[in-house]
Amino acid sequence: MKRLTLCASIIIVLVGSSVLTLINIKQSNIILTEKIDKAIDFQKESKTDEALKTVDEIQALWDKYYTTMSFVITSDKMTSISSSVSKLRPLLLLDKAEFYSECESIKFSIKLIYDSEFPYLHSII
Amino acid sequence: MIIVFIRAIILYILIVFCVRLMGKRQIGELQPSELVITIMLSNIATLPIQDTNLPMLMGIIPILTLVSLDIFISSLSLKSRMLRRWISGSPKIIIKDGVLDQKVMKEIRFSVDDVMESLRTCNVFDIADVQFAIVETTGNLNVYTKFDKQPMTPEVMNVKGASKNPPQLIVNDGKLLSQALDSIGFGEGWFNEVLKSKKIELKEIFLMTADESGSVNIVKKEDVRK
Numbered sequence: 001m002k003r004l005t006l007c008a009s010i011i012i013v014l015v016g017s018s019v020l021t022l023i024n025i026k027q028s029n030i031i032l033t034e035k036i037d038k039a040i041d042f043q044k045e046s047k048t049d050e051a052l053k054t055v056d057e058i059q060a061l062w063d064k065y066y067t068t069m070s071f072v073i074t075s076d077k078m079t080s081i082s083s084s085v086s087k088l089r090p091l092l093l094l095d096k097a098e099f100y101s102e103c104e105s106i107k108f109s110i111k112l113i114y115d116s117e118f119p120y121l122h123s124i125i
Numbered sequence: 126m127i128i129v130f131i132r133a134i135i136l137y138i139l140i141v142f143c144v145r146l147m148g149k150r151q152i153g154e155l156q157p158s159e160l161v162i163t164i165m166l167s168n169i170a171t172l173p174i175q176d177t178n179l180p181m182l183m184g185i186i187p188i189l190t191l192v193s194l195d196i197f198i199s200s201l202s203l204k205s206r207m208l209r210r211w212i213s214g215s216p217k218i219i220i221k222d223g224v225l226d227q228k229v230m231k232e233i234r235f236s237v238d239d240v241m242e243s244l245r246t247c248n249v250f251d252i253a254d255v256q257f258a259i260v261e262t263t264g265n266l267n268v269y270t271k272f273d274k275q276p277m278t279p280e281v282m283n284v285k286g287a288s289k290n291p292p293q294l295i296v297n298d299g300k301l302l303s304q305a306l307d308s309i310g311f312g313e314g315w316f317n318e319v320l321k322s323k324k325i326e327l328k329e330i331f332l333m334t335a336d337e338s339g340s341v342n343i344v345k346k347e348d349v350r351k
Contacts, residue, residue: 072182
């Protein structure tokens with residue numbers, strides 16, 4: 001009976017933590033996407049200082065996201081996003097058009113991470 | 126490199142915990158579902174060790190899930206004969222009244238070589254000596270030989286005797302096992318008397334067994350032998 005109770009507890013913890021992780025990824029994605037959109041808007045309005053501040057916030061958010069998500073997500077998925085995030089500041093300072101493409105790339109990649117973790121039928125099979 | 130080292134230690138501890146959780150059935154003869162779990166566990170455990178890009182949780186979660194599922198199904202199998210038969214199958218009688226059932230052999234895909242090899246492991250070298258043989262769900266063959274081929278027992282020889290419990294290990298490498306001593310009906314007082322009579326100390330004993338009649342067998346530690 002003890003063994004059964006322990007196994008039931010293990011299953012409940014695993015299911016619970018999986019659901020919580022998914023919710024966490026979704027919340028983090030929403031916050032990151034909002035920040036990126038804000039940075040894009042500031043850059044379009046030529047508010048470079050605000051854009052730079054937002055990019056620094058994005059970097060900080062991403063560092064936190066990377067640390068927590070690396071428990072459940074393979075590092076190669078996150079390495080490309082880390083690379084894109086690190087390019088944002090220099091591209092912004094140089095006022096390069098690639099800034100927008102890197103922003104879109106980050107948004108798409110974090111959405112992909114969520115989609116790959118969500119139990120869609122095509123993901124399971 | 127240190128990541129691989131630490132992961133190997135953690136996963137080793139996890140696997141030992143899981144095998145203990147699954148119980149003695151896992152360490153002994155395996156049912157088909159248990160064999161599947163064992164193979165899967167060993168493969169899954171190596172993945173996070175070999176590939177440091179993979180989070181360790183990607184190894185831990187499937188291991189714990191499979192072990193928990195196995196325990197649930199085993200527990201359900203105890204209550205449901207139908208489920209037990211569906212998961213583990215049922216034993217098959219392959220030899221009855223000395224006659225080999227070729228239809229059963231074909232059904233369980235047992236060749237003649239398999240049958241003969243299994244009989245030899247049961248110390249039977251002539252199929253004519255077998256009265257009854259069953260292939261268990263684990264694939265092992267258990268044999269009941271004909272009467273004139275069975276080992277002689279006191280009952281057959283009409284020899285009467287009292288059953289008694291086997292000797293118990295009461296000292297293990299210089300440590301007294303009090304529970305074992307109690308189980309044979311003696312206390313520490315008796316034990317100390319025995320040591321005194323044998324002129325030996327507890328720390329000098331490597332192994333000591335005793336039975337309910339009080340007879341003892343002592344093996345001294347080699348470095349204190351004179």
